[in-house]
Amino acid sequence: MDDDWNRLDYSAANCSVARTLQIVGEKWSLLLLREAFFGLRRFADFERALGCARNLLSERLATLVEHGLLERVPYREPGQRERQEYVLTEAGLELLPAVMALLQWGDRHLADLARPPVVVRHLGCGAPVAVHLGCAAGHEHLAATDVAAFPGPGALRAA
Amino acid sequence: MDDDWNRLDYSAANCSVARTLQIVGEKWSLLLLREAFFGLRRFADFERALGCARNLLSERLATLVEHGLLERVPYREPGQRERQEYVLTEAGLELLPAVMALLQWGDRHLADLARPPVVVRHLGCGAPVAVHLGCAAGHEHLAATDVAAFPGPGALRAA
Numbered sequence: 001m002d003d004d005w006n007r008l009d010y011s012a013a014n015c016s017v018a019r020t021l022q023i024v025g026e027k028w029s030l031l032l033l034r035e036a037f038f039g040l041r042r043f044a045d046f047e048r049a050l051g052c053a054r055n056l057l058s059e060r061l062a063t064l065v066e067h068g069l070l071e072r073v074p075y076r077e078p079g080q081r082e083r084q085e086y087v088l089t090e091a092g093l094e095l096l097p098a099v100m101a102l103l104q105w106g107d108r109h110l111a112d113l114a115r116p117p118v119v120v121r122h123l124g125c126g127a128p129v130a131v132h133l134g135c136a137a138g139h140e141h142l143a144a145t146d147v148a149a150f151p152g153p154g155a156l157r158a159a
Numbered sequence: 160m161d162d163d164w165n166r167l168d169y170s171a172a173n174c175s176v177a178r179t180l181q182i183v184g185e186k187w188s189l190l191l192l193r194e195a196f197f198g199l200r201r202f203a204d205f206e207r208a209l210g211c212a213r214n215l216l217s218e219r220l221a222t223l224v225e226h227g228l229l230e231r232v233p234y235r236e237p238g239q240r241e242r243q244e245y246v247l248t249e250a251g252l253e254l255l256p257a258v259m260a261l262l263q264w265g266d267r268h269l270a271d272l273a274r275p276p277v278v279v280r281h282l283g284c285g286a287p288v289a290v291h292l293g294c295a296a297g298h299e300h301l302a303a304t305d306v307a308a309f310p311g312p313g314a315l316r317a318a
Contacts, residue, residue: 007194007197007198007199007204007208008199008204008207008208010276012190012194012208012209012210014270014271014276015190015193015262015265015276015277016261016262016263016264016265016266016269016270016275016276016277017189017190017193017258017261017262017265018186018190018193018265019265019269019270020261020262020264020265020268020269021186021189021190021261023269024261025185025186025189026184026186027177027180027184027185030176030180030184031171031174031176031177031180034174034176035166035171037303037308038166038308039166039307039308040166040167045166045167048167049166049167049171050171051171068268088303091268093302093303093304094264094267094268094303095260095264096292096303096306097256097260097263097290097291097292098257098260098261098264099176100260100292101254101256101257101259101260101290102175102176102179102180102183102257103174103175103176103179104175104256105175105179105253105254105257106174106175106176106177106178106179107175108253109179109227109250109253110175110178110179111173111175111178111313112173112313113313115311115312115313116175116311116312116313117169117173117174117175117310117311117313117314117315118174118175118308118309118310118311118314119308119309119310119311119312120306120307120308120309121294121306121307121308121309122294122296122298122301122305122306123305123306123307124294124298124305125294125296125298127294127295127296127298128294128295129292129293129294129295129301129306130292130293130294130295131256131260131290131291131292132256132290132291132293133255133256133259133288133289133290134288134289134291134293134299135280135281135283135284135286135287135288135289136286136287136288136289137281137284137286139281139283139284139286140293140299142281142288143252144196144247144252144253144255145252146281146282146283147255147279147280147281147282147288148198148279148280148282149196149197149198149277149278149279149280150277150278150279150280151276151277151278152274152275152276152277152278153274153275153278154270154271154272154274154275154276155276155277156276
């Protein structure tokens, strides 16, 4: 590892954080994914839970479908026309750690009297679940100060 | 655990994800935190790395300082006036899992030929670091389908 690399020698143009935020980097998109993780699937339910304008909601749902995070699945209530539900794809489910990391930070720093409104549990044993950092050699629960970023195989030199 | 709770019976008004996004839920804020994790501290360096308008940058830095994620630390280059650096606080460092989760998702789904531009390593052993879900009973590397959200002690019933 070259400890002395200088961030400014590298381009941020191909940054994976920025690319992800181009898809979900808007408040309603992440809140919509939160509701999908909490089990909602229907337009009217998302609208009710989020209190978001219908046109915004419909735009954000379309973006998440377009990028493969949600898929449309038809359903029909008795006596109604066919409608679409929005179901998390595998790629969508893989964003759960990002939503949970935001949840966890808010629970710790911003929740009313530190009483979290939502608890995520391991279905296998019922214990609360948290996001943490672990390395490929098996060291778990690393602190931010235990880790550092280095240029990877796809790093581009700055112009 | 009450498996049959209905999300719509509860209010989203005190959601910790939404509260966190009120502070960092804007593309430049998360990218700015990314750069701070990558080691940048100075206004001119953030500006160069992000290519963001100066007024936006200065507004986002002020918000992150106001909410205790960054703190201003004075420095002075020889022959120059005193300036301020922006250094991550403990609360700011605790957002690393959120930034890393976005990075990881982008590396997996959006990186050029799956060659990540940045690799985060454990300083203790050099192995690459990832974000994952683990439960308080010690079950690690849980999938999104192994976990579910339930109303917590601070849950509010919907009006």
